[in-house]
Amino acid sequence: MYSDFNIQEFTQQLQNSCAKAQTKIFQKGDTITSYIKNRNQVCILKTGSADLVRYDVNGNKTIVETLKEGEVFGEIFFPVTTNNELFVIAKSKCEVVYFIYDEITDKCTRGCKFHEVLNSSLLKLVLNKTMAQNIRIELLTKRSIREKLQTYFTTLTKAGMSRTFFIPLSYTDLADYLSVDRSAMMRELKSLQEEGFISRDGNKVTLKY
């Protein structure tokens, strides 16, 4: 929807403005950030991909979000509680622009031209995030593993405009993302193949309704 939005341009502006945004490079596997209560960090993934991961008190891992280039994360979008630990882990080399939201909105004098740009740009980024979250909520409200898989595959089909696509996660991670047991998911994948709904070769899947 906001395809006209240029993330490179925006992050460029951010770094040259009163926002005093900083840029940092991370390598695959690095912890980009952990969520801290009462901080209001805004992070923008300029390049690369990452996962927002939660570990609950029992040590169960959940992939809360999968982040791609141009997507935003940080405490400002997330209610941080003491029950969970939240980390963003780089899945590939990542370039991240970050700043503290309050420092911008508080310190800058009124009328600064950059604030207008900042607000409208952030609004676009957050609207995109909201859309992504709604897709995820739709996925999670599906009652069966089969429906979850089908919904997930359909989303990938639409995104890539093709019935054949690559799952951008390992099957282990996909199970965490769909919030189901991995072995049960594998069983369901097998049934879907046997019944002719899909064919697959590693992470390459073809939907053939």
Added chain:
Amino acid sequence: MYSDFNIQEFTQQLQNSCAKAQTKIFQKGDTITSYIKNRNQVCILKTGSADLVRYDVNGNKTIVETLKEGEVFGEIFFPVTTNNELFVIAKSKCEVVYFIYDEITDKCTRGCKFHEVLNSSLLKLVLNKTMAQNIRIELLTKRSIREKLQTYFTTLTKAGMSRTFFIPLSYTDLADYLSVDRSAMMRELKSLQEEGFISRDGNKVTLKY
């Protein structure tokens, strides 16, 4: 977090501005809006409460969001597909302010003071929405009905600062919200009572860990 934000003031501004926002009153049970592809409506619930409801192709109902005073909805936040029908239904008398996003951003001349206010206000509203969505995602990623109930109850406990609270939904709707079977949920509620985790009297529940 954005408790300083005044929804009444903002909607007032909206109606008196170039945004040409409209206000409408709805009675309990009324359909406030249905989501239409390629429209970009923004609705603000000035007073009252409502549910965003989805019916899938099999007729299954899901409560996608529960909306309170000051919350926003409309296509601009939601990827509308052809597979689902989405409605917002008033749960009580509702006052709704609405406008088409594109009409504002496109038609208005640059530099209009109101646009600055609009963007920063919308940003705050959307950030709140993102937070609410993240809470919902956390809920839905819980693996068992028991955990879902406990998470939901804990949220209500924190919101009301008390171990005793009223569930703002019927049990039928709560099951739709948690995305589980109602009878299975009732069974789980019974177990939670028998094991001494909760006590309840109608919609009044006390958590007693």
Added chain:
DNA sequence: TATATTTTGTTGCATTTGCAACAGAATTAA
């Protein structure tokens, strides 16, 4: 290259969940 680690694929079994169905209570509408 050899070794360690992670991921995939699979199965049996226990548990949880959903489905269907029904009666009584509560609420709403006539």
Added chain:
DNA sequence: TTAATTCTGTTGCAAATGCAACAAAATATA
């Protein structure tokens, strides 16, 4: 006030899911 409708509470049974465990394959590391 009565009738209709919706909600609550419950159960038996079937189906889906999770758990535990393991071997083979793939990948990462030394």
